[in-house]
Amino acid sequence: MSARPLLRIDLPAVPDSLKPLRDAVCAAMDRAGVAPGLRDRLKLAIDEAAANVIRHAYGNCGQGRLRLELRATRGSLRFALRDHAPRVDPSRVRPRDLSECRPGGLGINFIDETMDRWRLRPLRRGGNLLVMRKRIRSHGDGGI
Numbered sequence: 001m002s003a004r005p006l007l008r009i010d011l012p013a014v015p016d017s018l019k020p021l022r023d024a025v026c027a028a029m030d031r032a033g034v035a036p037g038l039r040d041r042l043k044l045a046i047d048e049a050a051a052n053v054i055r056h057a058y059g060n061c062g063q064g065r066l067r068l069e070l071r072a073t074r075g076s077l078r079f080a081l082r083d084h085a086p087r088v089d090p091s092r093v094r095p096r097d098l099s100e101c102r103p104g105g106l107g108i109n110f111i112d113e114t115m116d117r118w119r120l121r122p123l124r125r126g127g128n129l130l131v132m133r134k135r136i137r138s139h140g141d142g143g144i
Contacts, residue, residue, distance in 0.1 A: 006032050006070045013054050013064035013083065021068065022047050028070055034077070034136070042077070042134060045114040048107035049081050049130055057085035057128060072136075076116075081130040087122035 007028035011017035025046050029039040050066055058064045067082045094108060111118055111132065118132040 006072055008067070008069045010065060010067045013058045013066050013085070014062055015051070015054060015060075017054075017066065018047055018050060021050055021066075025068070025070065029077075032072055032077075038134075038136075041114050042079075045111045045132065046079060046081070048110050049079075049132070052107045053081065053083045053085065053128075053130075057083055057088055075137075076133050076135045079132040079134075081132075082127060084127040087126065088120065088128050090120040090122065 007024055009021065009024045011021060022043050025043050026039060029042065034042070046068065050068070053066055054060060064084055069080045069082075071078045071080075114134070115132040116135050118130065121129045121131070123129055
């Protein structure tokens, strides 16, 4: 893992924080040389994850904080999204059945499709940690 994160941002857990979060993620990945197409898919996956925390973990209460840390490791990016919301049961967070015809609720599907792996872990002292990883190829192949 790199000694320093490419990005560490702490924001209020409110919908108005999503744009600054997306902008910061995009700028960090640009600095790291992530190809634009991949950068945009990853940015949207992070946005979906943060929106889920705001909407579901915090219940849109307008209180609480989010922290995102992005690190580059050998051949991959690691995104860690931390909240201080009530602990979430990871078994209840899964992609929905796409045969259901209804609006919304596709955030986990999008994260699942975009990331190589992800794991949600409730923290002993409260809150949750979502870690998402994406393998990156050489720059010519769409990576860094």
